[in-house]
Structure formats: structure tokens, C-alpha cells
Amino acid sequence: MKPTNVRAKSLVPVARGGLLDRRSFILSGLAFSSSLAVSNAVASDKISTSKIDQSLPPWMKTPGNGDTEYGLPSKYENHIKRDVAEHTPETSIFSIWHTPIENQRGIITPNGLHFSVNHNGVPDIDPQKHKLMIHGLVDKPLTFDVESLLRYPMVSAINFLECAGNTAPNAVSLTPLDQTAQELFGQVSGAEWSGIPLKHILQEAGLKPTAKWVIVEGADGGSHARSIPISKLLDDAIIALYQNGERLRPSQGYPMRLFVPGWEGNANVKWLHRLEVTDKPAFTKDESGLYSDILDDGKIQRFSFHMDVKSVITRPSGKQVLPEKKGFYEISGLAWSGYGKIKQVEVSADGGKTWAIAHLDQPVLSKSLTRFYIPWQWNGNSTMLLSRATDEFGRVQPTRAHWRDKYASYSFNHYNAIQAWHISSDGVVENSYA
Amino acid sequence: MPSRFLYPRCLKFMLSCLLLVTALGQVAAYADDATYTTDLGVALSPSEVSPYEITIFPSGKNLPEGKGSVKQGEGLYQNHCMMCHGEEGDEGPAARLKGSDGWFSFSDPLRVLRIDKYPILLISVGSLWPYATSIFDYIRRAMPHYAPKSLSNDEVYALTAYILYLNDLLAKESVLNEETILDISMPGKQRSVSAWPEIEL
Incomplete structure (x- = not known):
């Protein structure tokens, strides 16, 4: 491999260990422009049989292939994949699929590579038969089919999504495990999420004064449920129908999911079908055990929704x-x-x-x-x-x-x-x- | 399906403003300040909601009538649960059902090896869960994993009773029903604190 030759006017050390000042990191263009030579064409009567150099690569000398209806990455990049955590194989009680974070650039994770945690597998939901219900402490219990929801005005935002358990090996392992960024940090992804502000749905149903929480439930086999404070749902939560411009993938909650920006992945209930408005949380399975934090003094900290910096x-x-x-x-x-x-x-x-x-x-x-x-x-x-x-x-x-x-x-x-x-x-x- | 749109009267004015702003060369912001919506929800009757009201609250709300004994629960456990939770309820691969949370106990020298294989065993239903109603709720909605929602209410009471028995929270001869389940005091409740300020535990 060719040794690196840093093309920059001047790089100033900004800390020890070789860190440089990026403000001086500017390519010098002069070296290229001065070396261009002007050739003088000479007119000639001779017949030329010469061709463009035949040593060019084959893809420059043959017509290309047809394109496909739904695009896929280059076959030369097909080693860039999600991987499933060893202790949670695909067929087990729940599976954790890690995104190859070290092979991505920018801030958007491609939909096929977005991390996914499934506690009871990925359900196959027919959108024609799927409905969203809202009931409990509301003036008007309502139901919506998918077609109706797609007609609502929507908003979009680019947000990260991270599982509460991302990087867990470094939290608990006595010695650092020799693992990749995908294995250690692969439970965070970024996407543009589009959907209906939840406050509009709550306001349409009409909240009673005692309404403080909503039990948000999915239509998966395990009926995943989380208790979400109403203040968050009236703030920036959405019913997400699109991810990066296309309808949600099944493993991200198709046909719709709750999206609560900045909060732990588990609270972003996938396959959303029911909103039960209440005055108190339900202490569902995941807020009783797996998604709580054990503090140094043995106390169990619950409802720690935010993912910190x-x-x-x-x-x-x-x-x-x-x-x-x-x-x-x-x-x-x-x-x-x-x-x-x-x-x-x-x-x-x-x-x-x-x-x-x-x-x-x-x-x-x-x-x-x-x-x-x-x-x-x-x-x-x-x-x-x-x-x-x-x-x-x-x-x-x-x-x-x-x-x-x-x-x-x-x-x-x-x-x-x-x-x-x-x-x-x-x-x-x-x-x-x- | 009602199809009327209830845009506010000022919508036209708002759109005009937006066009004006765009014309002035400004970039239109994300529509997260959208103040207009529609109302396509269809009224839902109590009888339509009822089959879906499966969430069991700590107060006992939504608990169905029924009963089940520890003894019945033991048999059901062996048939439906043991393959994932182990003979004693703490072998994995699924979550620990009994005993303390954490690395090991002196009574189980193999625990460290088990956790290395199944890290989820660091947590335990018996020590962390604050309410017995949550055990009933989760078994009823999600267990057994290969056939969720297949157990009868009596069977769910029996399995809940057996898990409580494994944790010394219920005597071996006991029968659990929609009233006695509310008498159970789980050790996880006393240890609980909330990071969310708007709740008392």
C-alpha cells in the first residue's frame, strides 16, 4: 500500500499523540493545475485504425446490466450486514440484531441495516386488517384503520434510536472483551422518521383531566407494552409510518410504531395497535425487570426513559x-x-x-x-x-x-x-x- | 368513514404566509409546528374494546375471575415453561424466575457460568418485579413463548402461584385467585425508585 502523503498547507498539532488542527486541512490545488500540458494537434491525411486502449477494464467495454425494481447494495459490499448477538439466537426468546456501525458514514442508517431487538419475533401484520385503538380516560374512544392514518398531516425528524442495553458488555464485563464496534455499539441507529404527532390523536379523542399515562401496546405475539407519560406523548412523540422515506420495515414495527425521540428503544413500541389512557403506569414486564437499572445501593431505578449523552x-x-x-x-x-x-x-x-x-x-x-x-x-x-x-x-x-x-x-x-x-x-x- | 377535513379557518392564510416566506428566499422549516390536522377516528364502543383490555394493573384492574393452585402450576410449568426457564426456574436461556438478581449466590456455585452463557440471568422476576399482577399479565399475554395467549385464566393463576411459590412468596398448598393475588407483597417493590419525577412508587 502506498504510504500516506498528507496534502495540506499546514497541520498544527492541537493535542499530544498526533491530533491535528482540522482548520488547516485544506487540499492544495496548485500542484495539479500547473502540470497540465497543452498538446498541439497536427492535421494528417493518414487512415487511423487505432482504438481506445483495449486494456481498459471489461465493464468499460460492455453494456451494463439491467437495474432492479428494489435496489440492493453492490455484491462487493454484501459482507456489510447486521449480526445477531450470540446469546440471543434468532429462534430464542428474543433476538438482538446489531448494525455494522463502523462501516457507515453520515448520520442515517440504511433501513436494511437499522438495529432491531425483537422480544417475540417479527409479526406478519396485514395492514388491511390492522387497527389502532385509543380508549381509557378519553372523551371519545376511537379506532383508526391504516388507510385513514395515512391521510393525516405528518411531520418528519431525523432522530437516533438506541436500545437501553447498547454497550452492555462494557458495563458488566470485568475485563474488556475483544469485540468490534458493531458488537459493542451496534444497538444505535439513525433515521428520518415520519408520522402523525401523537398529540393530534390524543386531542381528537379528548383527554380527561385525570389522564397521566398511556399504556402503549403492540400487536405482536407477546403484546409488548410500555407505560409512557402523557407529557412526552403531547411533546414530540409520533405514530411513525415511514422510515427514511419508505413505509416501516416489519422488524421496525410495520405498519406503525410509537416513536419517542431520545427515549430508550424498548419504549418505542413496534406494531402499535392500542393506546390505553390511564392515571398510573401498568408495570408491564419490561418496566418490572429487564428495562430497569440496579443502583449501587441495591435500589431498582424504574422509568429511566432518556438515553444519555x-x-x-x-x-x-x-x-x-x-x-x-x-x-x-x-x-x-x-x-x-x-x-x-x-x-x-x-x-x-x-x-x-x-x-x-x-x-x-x-x-x-x-x-x-x-x-x-x-x-x-x-x-x-x-x-x-x-x-x-x-x-x-x-x-x-x-x-x-x-x-x-x-x-x-x-x-x-x-x-x-x-x-x-x-x-x-x-x-x-x-x-x-x- | 367520515372524510371531512377540519382545517382551521386560517389555513389559507398560513399557506399564503408560507409561500411568501419561500418567495423571500427563506427555507421553510420542518413542519413540526404544524397546527392543522384532521379527524378520521371512528367511535369505538365498550364492547369492541373489551376483548383487548388485557393489561392487568397493580390495583387489580382487569383481573379476570379464576383460580389456580401451586400444585397445578407445577405440572403446567413442567409442560410449558421448563424448556426455556430450566428445571428450577433459573437455568435459562429465558429470564430467571426465582431468587436474587446479580452475579451469584452461595447456594448456586454454577451461576457465574450460567450468566456467561445467558447474561439475561442477571435479572430475576422474584427479586425485581414489584407486583404479582405483572406476572399474571405477562404470562397471560405472552407465554408460553411458542403459543402466546393459549392458556386459560385458571392456568395463568396456577403458573403465577407456582412462580410465587418458587420465590417463597406463597405456601405450597396455596390457591391464587383475583383477590388473593393482591395480597402478595413482592420484595422488588420496596427497592423501587423512579427516575421519572411524575410518579410515586
Whole structure:
């Protein structure tokens, strides 16, 4: 492989370990424009049998293939797939499909790669026979078919979705497991979600003054249900019908799901069919056990809906190998907060001793994945790459030690500590505890 | 199906403003401030709702009449549940039904190995769940996994009774019904705190 030659006017170190100032990261165009030679064409009577050089690749000398009705990725990219967590095989009680986060760019996860957690499999719902009901503490109990809901005015927003259990291995494993970013961080994705503001449906039914919670239920085999505070549903929650411009995929809740921006994935009830308005929560299965947090003093913390500020460097990340010692690299990753916008991401290339502020790609949106990057000249020594995000409310990612101080040693939900990737002198990237 | 639209009277004015803003070269914002909607919901009668009201609340709301004994529950457990929850209720691959939450107990030296294989065993119904009504609710709506909603109400009472018995919360001779289930005091309730401020536990 050709050694990297950094094309830039001047790169100024901004922290130790080889982090550079991205503001000077500008390509020099002069070298190219001055080398163009002008050839003088000479008129000739000779017959020419010469052709375009025949050593060109075959795809430049044959007509292409037909296109397909529904596009698929290149066959050369078909190794980029979701993977299912080993301890939750597809046929087991529930399955967890991780997105290949380190192979994506931008802030949108392709629909086929969006992470998915299914507690009772993926139901095959006929939209002609599916209905949404709203009842309980309302003036007018109502039902809607899918066709009617598709006629409602809709809103769209780009938001992240993260499972409460994302990165659980780093929360509970005594030693850092040698895993990829997909395995450790693959339960977060970003998409544009479009649908009906839930407040419109609640207002159409008419809320009684005692209405405080809604038991939101899916039409899957397990009738997944969560109790959601009405204040969130009147704020930014939607009945999502579209994801990234197309109708929801079955594993994302087709024909419709609840979408509560910034809140743990499990609360975004898929295959939505019933809204029961109540004055109190129901303490359903998932709010009784699996989606609670065990605190350091043994208390069980319930209804911790928000996903807190978090970030991860996706390139380079776990089990990748840096191809060139002392090479030039662009460090790139994702940050997000369930409370609002990302304000700042800092990166360290010396294990946390010094930090530099990374560039944030636009747009920086509320409760959305935000892409950050920073140029890096690796000095070839073993080191540790870290990222630390801060949101618009000043919430900062804790260290792993600080995070663990708050929770019981076996509590694995809502882990948002600073992630560290160890770089060996051979360029091997490995999950690490800073 | 009613098809009338109830756009506010000012809709035309709003659209005019939007066009004006666009004409001025401004970018129209996301429509998340949309103030117009429609009303295509169809009235739902109590008898239509009734078959779907399966959520059992801690107050006992929606509990059906019925009864089941620990002994009946034991037999049902062996037939329908043991293959996923294990002989004792804590072997996995499905969630632990009995005992403490966490890494291990002295009475079960194999627990660490079990957790390594099935991390979900770190949590336990017996120690974390605050209300016995939730056990009844979940078995009735979702279990057994291969045939959800197939058990009778009496069978669900019996299985709930057996899980409570496994956790020393019910005596072996007991029978559980829609009234006695409300007498059960689960240890998970005392340990509960809420991160959401608008609720008392």
C-alpha cells in the first residue's frame, strides 16, 4: 500500500499523540493545475485504425446490466450486514440484531441495516386488517384503520434510536472483551422518521383531566407494552409510518410504531395497535425487570426513559487494523444525546491526558446522531483513542469508573461512559477500559 | 368513514404566509409546528374494546375471575415453561424466575457460568418485579413463548402461584385467585425508585 502523503498547507498539532488542527486541512490545488500540458494537434491525411486502449477494464467495454425494481447494495459490499448477538439466537426468546456501525458514514442508517431487538419475533401484520385503538380516560374512544392514518398531516425528524442495553458488555464485563464496534455499539441507529404527532390523536379523542399515562401496546405475539407519560406523548412523540422515506420495515414495527425521540428503544413500541389512557403506569414486564437499572445501593431505578449523552469513535474501532505505521488517518465517529443537541465532542489520542475539539458535521440536530471527525498523524507507538461528548445542556459522558460508581456491578442498561480503543504498535485496535 | 377535513379557518392564510416566506428566499422549516390536522377516528364502543383490555394493573384492574393452585402450576410449568426457564426456574436461556438478581449466590456455585452463557440471568422476576399482577399479565399475554395467549385464566393463576411459590412468596398448598393475588407483597417493590419525577412508587 502506498504510504500516506498528507496534502495540506499546514497541520498544527492541537493535542499530544498526533491530533491535528482540522482548520488547516485544506487540499492544495496548485500542484495539479500547473502540470497540465497543452498538446498541439497536427492535421494528417493518414487512415487511423487505432482504438481506445483495449486494456481498459471489461465493464468499460460492455453494456451494463439491467437495474432492479428494489435496489440492493453492490455484491462487493454484501459482507456489510447486521449480526445477531450470540446469546440471543434468532429462534430464542428474543433476538438482538446489531448494525455494522463502523462501516457507515453520515448520520442515517440504511433501513436494511437499522438495529432491531425483537422480544417475540417479527409479526406478519396485514395492514388491511390492522387497527389502532385509543380508549381509557378519553372523551371519545376511537379506532383508526391504516388507510385513514395515512391521510393525516405528518411531520418528519431525523432522530437516533438506541436500545437501553447498547454497550452492555462494557458495563458488566470485568475485563474488556475483544469485540468490534458493531458488537459493542451496534444497538444505535439513525433515521428520518415520519408520522402523525401523537398529540393530534390524543386531542381528537379528548383527554380527561385525570389522564397521566398511556399504556402503549403492540400487536405482536407477546403484546409488548410500555407505560409512557402523557407529557412526552403531547411533546414530540409520533405514530411513525415511514422510515427514511419508505413505509416501516416489519422488524421496525410495520405498519406503525410509537416513536419517542431520545427515549430508550424498548419504549418505542413496534406494531402499535392500542393506546390505553390511564392515571398510573401498568408495570408491564419490561418496566418490572429487564428495562430497569440496579443502583449501587441495591435500589431498582424504574422509568429511566432518556438515553444519555454518548459517543464512539467508529473509525478506527475494535478489531480493525491500521494499515500503515506512522500513517495519516481521519478519526471519525458518532455522538448523540436523548436530551437534545450535541454541543461538543473532544478526542484524545494519548489515553486522556490531552484532548482536542473534533469537527462536527452539519446538520447537528436534536436527539440525532451527530458525526464528528479529526485528522490524526499516528506516531506509530501504542496509545489509546478516546472520545467525550457534551450536549447542549452541559451533560458530559462520565468515565467508566464514574458510571460504575452509580450502578450495581451487574447493572447493564443505559451505559454511556467514555469509550477507549487501544492501538497497539502493530496498529491493532482493541476495546479497552480507559 | 367520515372524510371531512377540519382545517382551521386560517389555513389559507398560513399557506399564503408560507409561500411568501419561500418567495423571500427563506427555507421553510420542518413542519413540526404544524397546527392543522384532521379527524378520521371512528367511535369505538365498550364492547369492541373489551376483548383487548388485557393489561392487568397493580390495583387489580382487569383481573379476570379464576383460580389456580401451586400444585397445578407445577405440572403446567413442567409442560410449558421448563424448556426455556430450566428445571428450577433459573437455568435459562429465558429470564430467571426465582431468587436474587446479580452475579451469584452461595447456594448456586454454577451461576457465574450460567450468566456467561445467558447474561439475561442477571435479572430475576422474584427479586425485581414489584407486583404479582405483572406476572399474571405477562404470562397471560405472552407465554408460553411458542403459543402466546393459549392458556386459560385458571392456568395463568396456577403458573403465577407456582412462580410465587418458587420465590417463597406463597405456601405450597396455596390457591391464587383475583383477590388473593393482591395480597402478595413482592420484595422488588420496596427497592423501587423512579427516575421519572411524575410518579410515586
